Amino acid sequence: MLVSIIGSGNVATHLAKALNTANVQVLNIWSKHFKNAQALAGTVNAKAVEEVSQISDKSDIILIAVKDDAIAAMAAPLKNYSGIVAHTSGAVALNALGNLENYGVFYPLQTFSKQKDIDFSNVPLCLEANKAANLNKLKQLANLISKNIYEVDSQQRQTLHLAAVFACNFPNYLYGIAQQLLAQNQLDFDIIKPLIAETAHKVKTALPTAVQTGPAIRNDEQTLKKHEELLEQHPEWLTIYKLLSQQIKKTR
Amino acid sequence: MLVSIIGSGNVATHLAKALNTANVQVLNIWSKHFKNAQALAGTVNAKAVEEVSQISDKSDIILIAVKDDAIAAMAAPLKNYSGIVAHTSGAVALNALGNLENYGVFYPLQTFSKQKDIDFSNVPLCLEANKAANLNKLKQLANLISKNIYEVDSQQRQTLHLAAVFACNFPNYLYGIAQQLLAQNQLDFDIIKPLIAETAHKVKTALPTAVQTGPAIRNDEQTLKKHEELLEQHPEWLTIYKLLSQQIKKTR
Numbered sequence: 001m002l003v004s005i006i007g008s009g010n011v012a013t014h015l016a017k018a019l020n021t022a023n024v025q026v027l028n029i030w031s032k033h034f035k036n037a038q039a040l041a042g043t044v045n046a047k048a049v050e051e052v053s054q055i056s057d058k059s060d061i062i063l064i065a066v067k068d069d070a071i072a073a074m075a076a077p078l079k080n081y082s083g084i085v086a087h088t089s090g091a092v093a094l095n096a097l098g099n100l101e102n103y104g105v106f107y108p109l110q111t112f113s114k115q116k117d118i119d120f121s122n123v124p125l126c127l128e129a130n131k132a133a134n135l136n137k138l139k140q141l142a143n144l145i146s147k148n149i150y151e152v153d154s155q156q157r158q159t160l161h162l163a164a165v166f167a168c169n170f171p172n173y174l175y176g177i178a179q180q181l182l183a184q185n186q187l188d189f190d191i192i193k194p195l196i197a198e199t200a201h202k203v204k205t206a207l208p209t210a211v212q213t214g215p216a217i218r219n220d221e222q223t224l225k226k227h228e229e230l231l232e233q234h235p236e237w238l239t240i241y242k243l244l245s246q247q248i249k250k251t252r
Numbered sequence: 253m254l255v256s257i258i259g260s261g262n263v264a265t266h267l268a269k270a271l272n273t274a275n276v277q278v279l280n281i282w283s284k285h286f287k288n289a290q291a292l293a294g295t296v297n298a299k300a301v302e303e304v305s306q307i308s309d310k311s312d313i314i315l316i317a318v319k320d321d322a323i324a325a326m327a328a329p330l331k332n333y334s335g336i337v338a339h340t341s342g343a344v345a346l347n348a349l350g351n352l353e354n355y356g357v358f359y360p361l362q363t364f365s366k367q368k369d370i371d372f373s374n375v376p377l378c379l380e381a382n383k384a385a386n387l388n389k390l391k392q393l394a395n396l397i398s399k400n401i402y403e404v405d406s407q408q409r410q411t412l413h414l415a416a417v418f419a420c421n422f423p424n425y426l427y428g429i430a431q432q433l434l435a436q437n438q439l440d441f442d443i444i445k446p447l448i449a450e451t452a453h454k455v456k457t458a459l460p461t462a463v464q465t466g467p468a469i470r471n472d473e474q475t476l477k478k479h480e481e482l483l484e485q486h487p488e489w490l491t492i493y494k495l496l497s498q499q500i501k502k503t504r
Contacts, residue, residue: 067470067472068472068474068475069474091467091474091475091478109443109444109446109447110446110447110450111447111450111451111454111463111465112465113454113458113463113465115458116454116457116458116463118450122446123446124443124444124446124447126443148443148446150443152439155437156437156438156439158478158482159433159434159436159437159439159482160434160439160443160444161475161479162433162479162482162483163429163430163431163433163434163439163444164430164444164447164466165466165467165468165479165493165497166426166427166429166430166433166489166493167426167427167430167444167447167448167451168447168448168450168451168465168466169464169465169466169467169468169469169500170423170426170492170496170500171422171423171426171427171448171451171452172451172454172455172460172463172464172465173460173464173496173499173500173503174418174419174422174423174426175418175419175423175455175460176459176460176461176464176503177415177418178415178416178418178419178460179415179455179459179460179461181411181414181415181418182411182412182415184411185407185408185411186408187404187408187411187412187415189455189459191361191376191378191400191402191412192361192376192412192415192416192419193455193456194361194362194374194375194376194400195361195362195363195376195416195419195420196419196420196423196452196455197452197453197456198362198363198370198420199363199419199420199423199424199452200423200448200449200451200452200453201449201452202363202365202368202424203424203427203431203441203445203448204445204449205368206365206367206368207428207431207441208424208425208427208428208431209428209431211363211365211368211424212421212424212425212428213363213364213365213420213421213424214416214417214420214421215343215417215421216417216421217421218319220319220320222320222321222343223320223343223413226343226410227413227414227417230410230411230414231414236499236502237418239495240422240495240496240499241417241418243491243492243495244422244425244492245417247425247488247492248421248425250488251425251428
């Protein structure tokens with residue numbers, strides 16, 4: 001299978017590397033900035049192109065990995081392309097590519113950072129397509145790079161994308177508050193890393209609601225009050241502390 | 253070294269097992285409910301006692317692992333005991349045991365569930381004591397069961413305990429929201445587990461603020477609005493979504 005990629009950001013980079021590692025030939029890479037396309041192309045033996053319309057017709061699948069609001073614009077110059085065009089966004093509906101003949105969604109549900117390599121075989125790939133044959137082809141490609149393949153319609157994918165904010169973006173922000181609290185008291189962030197790891201590890205085998213711990217679920221008013229006092233210098237963190245504690249108490 | 257334990261909850265259980273595994277003899281276990289003391293004692297070849305005052309004087313260290321507001325009461329019957337009494341709480345000051353001769357704090361910074369075994373060698377142990385000799389003895393014990401030993405004073409420990417709420421209790425609550433959102437849309441919680449794992453894994457080598465992802469940090473207003481619409485049926489989760497997104501935006 002031959003694949004081309006539109007984009008050179010985090011998702012594009014990790015997809016290109018995963019495909020290359022799986023011996024799937026990446027033909028062309030396009031990016032808004034040609035230099036970025038060249039840089040990524042160089043790492044996966046692909047050829048950078050200056051225009052989307054220059055992407056080779058030999059590509060079986062073109063993956064669009066650009067910002068959500070740029071996806072529709074990428075599809076326009078691909079009107080005469082006969083292969084499958086799939087975007088990689090969690091939030092954009094399938095029909096954003098509806099002016100094409102063969103299209104789909106190839107959404108990797110993971111948080112990517114350019115600096116950090118990832119074992120792509122564990123990344124859940126959420127697939128959707130406008131025809132059964134196209135879905136099958138996307139599945140074939142997905143199977144080459146991951147063992148977690150899911151068929152997910154556009155509405156479910158929206159929910160998934162929202163759930164990912166609660167499961168990833170918000171926890172990471174809260175890790176950041178913890179790290180800053182520690183730093184302000186001459187404590188190393190390292191000291192709390194085993195706790196972060198174990199908290200995530202626990203929910204591999206248990207429902208989060210079943211393993212909730214902490215002062216709020218115990219309704220430990222004394223500790224809650226002490227924590228609120230400690231946060232007096234940080235009114236915004238205090239607001240978060242109060243709101244989340246209040247919600248956790250309600251689940252008792 | 254000979255150790256006795258007051259308590260039979262999550263912390264007491266994991267400590268007893270870790271000590272037993274490290275071939276540290278656990279002499280006595282006391283619990284409010286004698287049956288619980290017996291059950292735990294049975295798993296670590298210890299002897300359950302019905303009164304705190306019956307704990308053997310041969311114990312070099314007595315660890316108090318009970319609810320915060322019960323700690324001081326446990327110390328009272330130990331007035332004539334000459335060994336070290338250490339509580340295991342993140343939130344209670346060292347001087348809660350101030351009526352004793354030799355006392356300290358032996359705080360394992362981890363989230364424990366009875367059902368789930370844990371590799372105790374990674375659990376950070378935060379130590380404090382009223383005398384250098386007592387601190388050294390607590391360190392000796394700590395070294396037998398963990399490789400992460402920290403000297404932490406009572407004020408730092410309070411901050412640590414607060415940071416743990418942000419790093420563990422709150423993220424776990426948010427995992428629960430994600431899980432429920434998925435369930436309500438016929439999606440398996442499994443699909444999002446690699447994301448949870450990677451989010452926690454990332455901060456082992458990066459500062460959380462440096463690897464923040466998601467619509468809020470991108471200021472992706474369209475997605476934020478769509479997510480808020482999806483949460484219309486869940487006003488409380490919507491409040492959380494708005495507050496945390498707003499805060500993340502401010503860190504841009």
